[in-house]
Amino acid sequence: MASESLREWQTDAWAAFDEIEYAHRAVGGTKPGRRFLTQQLNYAYTALLAARFQGFARSLHTQAVNAVALGAHNATYRLLLQRNLTRHRALERHNAHPNSIAEDFARLGLDIWTLVDQERSGNEERRRKLWALITWRNAIAHDDINGKLEKGALEPTTISLGTCRGWRSALNVLATSLDKVAADQCQTLGLPRPW
């Protein structure tokens, strides 16, 4: 079973990503200008991946908090937990880079990346891909690609459709692992498994 957040990621977000893939195919061909057109699509794909993953992570945190709050012995305690576990979240103010996710899930007692890395082999590398995606997203959103490239901050140095697909694949696995680790933590806290 999966959380509603993961289901939305695997349906709504995937459908949005597929639209970009479709647009890529529609732009196809070898005419001059295609490279520029597909480059903009790749930038759009990058921004969309980052945005939807932030939405997923924030919703997963919401659901995990709700599961914890429902374990309270009365309504006042429940609301107190709900309020204090969701106020000033990093994921409201920042992209879903690993530090934001770690900061918010730490409120639930989770050392999330240690557990996610343990959950599936290769997740450490996928987390590095998340960092690369977010760095690229910021460069695109702030019109700072050249500046970031000059500082050597962008890896890879160009984005292709294959790059975006690689990021998408990495996020899919990370989303599944985050979903499982959050559910595990609810059980660790003595609560019913929420999903």
Add this chain to the structure above:
Amino acid sequence: MAHAQQARHKSLKVGDHVVANVPGFNWSGVVIEDRGNLGIDGGQIVMIRIGDEDDGEQFEVRADDLDRVAA
């Protein structure tokens, strides 16, 4: 509080003015985001803001724990 309470458990919308219907809380706020039915039991979750638009506190609450009130 001076607010006139309305029916509970109705779906809340962005812009609704709300108060907590749980003992121990006497704040009033405004719904600033409908997070959908993300509750583990399928219940609606909303983001509310208490206080000023710039300096207010924002957090998520189960809609069941809120009552809509007149603005």
